[in-house]
Amino acid sequence: MRHATIIKNGSPSFDPFVTRLLCSYAYLGYMADALRLFDNISNPDTFQWNVMIKGYVDKGFFEEAFEFYQLMQFMGVRADNYTFPFVIKSCAGLCSFVEGWKIHCRLIKVGFDLDVYVGNSLITMYAKTGCIDFAEKVFDEMPMRDSVSWNSMIGGYALDGDGWKALLCFQEMMEFGIEADRFSVISALTACSLVKSVKHGMEIHCHVIRCGFPSDVMVQTTLVDMYCKCGNVAFSEHLFNSMFQRNIVAWNSLIGGYALNDHPHEALLTSVEMQERDKINPDAITLVNVLPACAQLRGLSQGKSIHATAIRRGFLPFLVLETAIVDMYAKCGEVRSAEQLFEQMTEKNLISCNAMIAAYVQNGQNKKAMELFHNLEKGSVKPDAVTIASIIPAYAELALLRTGRQIHGYATKNGYSSNTFILNSLIYMYAKCGDLQAAQRIFDSMLFRDVVSWNTIIMAYAIHGFGRTSIEIFTQMQEKGLKPNGSTFVSVLSSCSIAGMVDEGWMYFNSMQQDYNINPQIEHYGCIADLLGRTGDLEKAESFIQDMPLVPTSRIWGSLLVASRNARNIELAESTAERILALEHDNTGCYVLLSNMYAEAKRWEDVDRMRALMKKESLEKTRGCSIIEINSLTCSFFNNDTSHIETNTIREVLDLLSQKIGEGIRTTPIKFKPRDILRTEASLPRSHSVRLAICFGLISTTVGAPILVKKNIRICDDCHHAVKMISKVTGREIIIGDSRIYHHFRDGLCSCGCSTLDVIHSSTSMTLQGYQSRVQMTHH
DNA sequence: GTAGGGTTAG
Numbered sequence: 001m002r003h004a005t006i007i008k009n010g011s012p013s014f015d016p017f018v019t020r021l022l023c024s025y026a027y028l029g030y031m032a033d034a035l036r037l038f039d040n041i042s043n044p045d046t047f048q049w050n051v052m053i054k055g056y057v058d059k060g061f062f063e064e065a066f067e068f069y070q071l072m073q074f075m076g077v078r079a080d081n082y083t084f085p086f087v088i089k090s091c092a093g094l095c096s097f098v099e100g101w102k103i104h105c106r107l108i109k110v111g112f113d114l115d116v117y118v119g120n121s122l123i124t125m126y127a128k129t130g131c132i133d134f135a136e137k138v139f140d141e142m143p144m145r146d147s148v149s150w151n152s153m154i155g156g157y158a159l160d161g162d163g164w165k166a167l168l169c170f171q172e173m174m175e176f177g178i179e180a181d182r183f184s185v186i187s188a189l190t191a192c193s194l195v196k197s198v199k200h201g202m203e204i205h206c207h208v209i210r211c212g213f214p215s216d217v218m219v220q221t222t223l224v225d226m227y228c229k230c231g232n233v234a235f236s237e238h239l240f241n242s243m244f245q246r247n248i249v250a251w252n253s254l255i256g257g258y259a260l261n262d263h264p265h266e267a268l269l270t271s272v273e274m275q276e277r278d279k280i281n282p283d284a285i286t287l288v289n290v291l292p293a294c295a296q297l298r299g300l301s302q303g304k305s306i307h308a309t310a311i312r313r314g315f316l317p318f319l320v321l322e323t324a325i326v327d328m329y330a331k332c333g334e335v336r337s338a339e340q341l342f343e344q345m346t347e348k349n350l351i352s353c354n355a356m357i358a359a360y361v362q363n364g365q366n367k368k369a370m371e372l373f374h375n376l377e378k379g380s381v382k383p384d385a386v387t388i389a390s391i392i393p394a395y396a397e398l399a400l401l402r403t404g405r406q407i408h409g410y411a412t413k414n415g416y417s418s419n420t421f422i423l424n425s426l427i428y429m430y431a432k433c434g435d436l437q438a439a440q441r442i443f444d445s446m447l448f449r450d451v452v453s454w455n456t457i458i459m460a461y462a463i464h465g466f467g468r469t470s471i472e473i474f475t476q477m478q479e480k481g482l483k484p485n486g487s488t489f490v491s492v493l494s495s496c497s498i499a500g501m502v503d504e505g506w507m508y509f510n511s512m513q514q515d516y517n518i519n520p521q522i523e524h525y526g527c528i529a530d531l532l533g534r535t536g537d538l539e540k541a542e543s544f545i546q547d548m549p550l551v552p553t554s555r556i557w558g559s560l561l562v563a564s565r566n567a568r569n570i571e572l573a574e575s576t577a578e579r580i581l582a583l584e585h586d587n588t589g590c591y592v593l594l595s596n597m598y599a600e601a602k603r604w605e606d607v608d609r610m611r612a613l614m615k616k617e618s619l620e621k622t623r624g625c626s627i628i629e630i631n632s633l634t635c636s637f638f639n640n641d642t643s644h645i646e647t648n649t650i651r652e653v654l655d656l657l658s659q660k661i662g663e664g665i666r667t668t669p670i671k672f673k674p675r676d677i678l679r680t681e682a683s684l685p686r687s688h689s690v691r692l693a694i695c696f697g698l699i700s701t702t703v704g705a706p707i708l709v710k711k712n713i714r715i716c717d718d719c720h721h722a723v724k725m726i727s728k729v730t731g732r733e734i735i736i737g738d739s740r741i742y743h744h745f746r747d748g749l750c751s752c753g754c755s756t757l758d759v760i761h762s763s764t765s766m767t768l769q770g771y772q773s774r775v776q777m778t779h780h
Numbered sequence: 781g782t783a784g785g786g787t788t789a790g
Contacts, residue, residue: 023781050781085782120783151784186785218786225787252787285788292789323789354790386790 022048026055031064046080053086062093081115088121097129120148127156147178155187163194182213189222193229201226217243221250228257248280256289264293268302284315291324295331303328307341317345323352330359350381358390366394385419392425396432399710399737402632404433424452431460434708434737451485458491464742465751467499486518493527497534498741498752505531522550529556533563538572554583561593570597588619626689627710630700637692640684646696653695658686661725685718694726694734706733714738724748 018041025034038044038052049072056065069087072079079087084107091100104122107113113122119142126135135156142149150173157166170188174180180188185208192201201223208219220243227235240246240254251274258267271290274280282290287306294303307325310316322345329338338359345352353376360369373391376383383391388411395407408426416422423446430439443449443457454477461470474492477484484492489512496505509528512518525548532541541560545552557580564572577590591614598606614620626637635644644650663686685691690711697707715723715738727734728748736743744751 047781054781080782082782089783115782117783122783124784146783148784153784155784181784183785190786216786221786223786247786249787254787256787283787288788318788320789325789327790349789351790356790358790384790390790 019048019051022051026051026058029055029059031055031059031061044077046077046083049077050080050082050086053083053090057086057089057093060093062090065090066094066099081112081118084112084115084118085121088118088125092121092125092128095129097126097131100125100129101134114143116142116144116146116149120146120152123149123152123156127152127159130160132156132160132162147173147181147184150176150178151181151183151187154184154191158187158190158194161194163191163197166191167195167197167200180207180211182216182219185213185219186222189219189226193226196230198227198230198232198235201230215244217245217247217250221247221253224250225253225257228253228260231261233257233261233263246278248274248283248286251278251280252283252285252289255286259289259292259296262296264296264299267293282309284310284313284318284321287315288321288324291328295328298332300329300332300334303332317347319345319347319349319352323355326352326355326359330355330362333363335359335363335365350376350384350387353381354384354386354390357387361390361394361397364397366397369394383414385416385422388414388416389419389421389425392422392429396425396429399433400627400629400634401433401435401708402629402634404429404435418447420446420448420450420453424450424456427453427456427460431456431463434710434735434742436460436464436466436742451482451488454482455485455487455491458488458495462491462495462498462741465498465744467495467497467501470495471499471501471504484512484516484518486512486521486524489516489518489520490523490527493524493531497527497531500534502531502535522553522556525550526553526556526559530559533559533566536563536567538563538567538569542572552579554580554587557583558589561590565593565597568597568600570601573597586617586619588614588622591619592621622713624689625712626693628693628697628708630697635693635696637689637696639689640687641689641692644692644696646699649699650692650695653698654686654691657691657695657726657729660729661722663722685716685722688716688719690715690719690736691722691726694723697734698730698732704732706735708735709737711736711738714740715743720750724750 018037022034022037022041025031025037034052034055038048041048044052049068053065053068053072056062056068065086069079069083069090072083084103087103088100091097091103100122104113107118112118119138122138123135126132126138135153139145139149139153150169154166154169154173157163157169167188170180170184170191173184185204188204189201192198192204205223208223213219220239224236224240224243227233227239236254236257240250243250251270255267255270255274258264258270267290271282271286274282274286287310291303291306294300294306303325306328310318310321310325315321322341326338326342329335329341338356342348342352342356342359353372357369357372357376360366360372369391373383373387373394376387388407392407392411395404398404407429411417411419411422411426423442427439427442430436430442439457439460443453446453454473458470458473458477461467461473470491474484474488474495477488489508492508493505496502496508505528509520509524512524513520525545529541529545529548529552532544535541538560541563545556545560557576561573561576561580564570564576573594577594580587580590591610595607595610598604598610624639628635628637637644641647690709693709694707697709701707715736720743723734723736723743723745725748726732727745731747734745736745741752
């Protein structure tokens with residue numbers, strides 16, 4: 001009634017009823033009503049302006065709050081020491097350092113910067129806008145500080161991610177004689193989570209119990225969160241169960257904690273329990289916390305149902321949740337669903353783009369990853385360390401040294417030359433691109449090496465055929481006191497397999513379970529299957545695969561297939577190929593391997609049958625191709641390729657080398673019927689792509705320089721032998737990277753120390769692709 | 781009438 005009269009007649013600013021009504025509206029958050037009343041005040045005073053600005057800030061309408069302040073200035077109304085904390089808070093809410101800084105400058109002129117409330121707001125504003133140095137300066141120069149000043153500074157450091165500084169500040173505060181209250185404790189506990197120091201966390205926990213606020217829900221929730229983030233889930237559980245009252249934040253903390261500590265089942269169960277026990281429905285944050293659990297379980301159906309819940313409950317669009325869903329789809333192998341969601345997202349930021357780049361890379365879509373990376377680079381958002389660490393494996397997969405060096409240069413240029421994540425990726429990239437020395441150089445240069453760094457360098461030597469060196473590095477790693485993890489043993493067992501170290505392989509397989517309490521995963525079983533296959537004890541290999549507690553993948557059966565090929569056991573090869581084709585009907589390698597075995601046994605009808613089958617499945621034998629990089633140019637050669645501009649010189653060198661290494665001009669390959677030989681000139685080992693590439697390398701590089709050739713399929717026995725000889729007669733080191741490992745040929749010997757077989761892609765357990773995904777999983 | 785706090789994506 002009175003409001004209506006005021007609207008009709010207008011009101012002078014000094015009516016105390018008007019002010020009280022305005023306060024009530026603002027206090028209750030009825031800002032539309034407050035605004036209508038305010039508009040009818042003829043000359044609002046500073047207090048009334050302040051009420052409006054505070055009202056908007058409290059509702060989270062920072063833009064409106066800031067506009068009101070600007071309008072106030074425009075109207076010539078003097079701002080007072082109460083105005084500024086609200087305005088500064090609105091700048092913090094808008095994440096606008098520039099506006100905040102301008103206000104700060106104005107404050108200094110009018111002398112309000114000495115006000116403790118103003119100073120405290122400035123500290124938080126600078127911390128929230130990412131300028132911790134400014135916050136520190138304000139704190140240092142304050143003429144007087146209260147507990148809020150200290151708490152703001154502790155919280156500011158924690159927000160900045162500098163847990164140690166926050167803890168130091170917390171300690172300093174107490175030494176100063178200021179009692180830690182619940183605000184200080186919450187910030188200090190967040191700091192403990194950041195530095196993962198359960199020791200400091202427990203000290204603060206004791207303080208909480210001593211000081212008499214142990215039943216504060218927020219403090220308890222922060223404690224639950226801290227113990228989880230420090231890896232102590234049991235403590236969190238205990239604390240959580242002893243809580244008098246729990247709200248959704250407490251439940252979410254525990255659920256997130258389970259997911260963080262690789263307890264996906266508990267995470268999912270707890271989200272159900274929350275609904276049953278406390279009748280609390282999941283919110284968007286609950287879903288964000290549960291999604292990684294689905295990813296860990298590769299639980300696509302659970303993940304999909306969470307996506308559906310998010311839509312049904314109206315949680316979308318919500319950037320954080322959408323990013324978590326993209327990540328879940330990617331980790332469950334559903335890159336297409338991840339992509340669809342990403343494309344539909346109305347808002348994107350660096351984190352969501354990074355998630356999509358990683359999604360592509362994890363699923364082998366490296367070209368798309370690079371495309372997104374380049375688009376990001378062209379835009380206004382600058383890639384960060386995570387972007388670069390995510391994209392490097394895509395360049396590694398390309399296996400081109402030139403582009404690999406480019407991305408290394410890019411990382412350095414962007415100031416990440418000492419970032420452990422990135423350097424780990426670079427070690428992998430150089431190893432994958434064939435430059436083992438560069439990989440070693442990076443490892444040597446690192447100031448801080450983590451488990452991933454060691455795992456990667458061990459794997460680097462393994463994929464270059466130096467299994468024994470790998471094991472030596474593993475010993476060094478243990479001597480340095482680093483605790484190996486599951487990925488370490490993938491590297492170690494791969495090394496044993498590559499070097500043919502059977503006894504050691506078994507020893508490490510047992511040791512990882514007994515000494516390190518690590519359950520072997522499919523990759524570890526793969527390594528042992530491969531190792532057993534190598535010993536030629538097919539029965540043992542077969543029974544190992546059949547008895548293993550996990551379902552064998554096609555890759556694991558591939559180890560047995562190669563083993564049966566080596567032992568020329570056609571029956572076993574046939575039955576194993578059947579198992580592989582049941583899992584992967586388009587596995588070209590299987591058909592080609594069987595066909596070659598039949599040819600060796602002169603079973604031409606079966607050879608024809610294989611060819612017919614491949615035709616029926618529309619499969620084509622992978623065309624052998626070799627790549628060599630000369631003066632930043634990439635040259636590809638196919639078998640019997642004559643398209644290169646230097647083809648005549650290459651041929652001359654080829655003939656010369658053939659003579660020198662004692663090969664006849666024409667040898668009859670075993671794999672073709674006599675009448676097919678003319679037709680299959682291209683398949684003569686003498687003109688295999690790898691030799692053409694080597695010859696081109698010999699004439700295009702300085703005498704004595706090493707030659708690096710990459711091949712898409714495995715090098716054949718003939719070429720493997722020939723390259724040994726070529727390395728001897730030319731005195732060059734020749735490095736050949738095939739689909740399995742790198743061979744270092746020097747002075748008539750090869751690093752791999754064993755003969756190889758051709759064409760079979762997914763045959764071994766230690767292919768780089770598999771390792772890459774593990775490395776990435778460890779990263780994120 | 782002012783300032784500081786817990787769960788959240790790569």
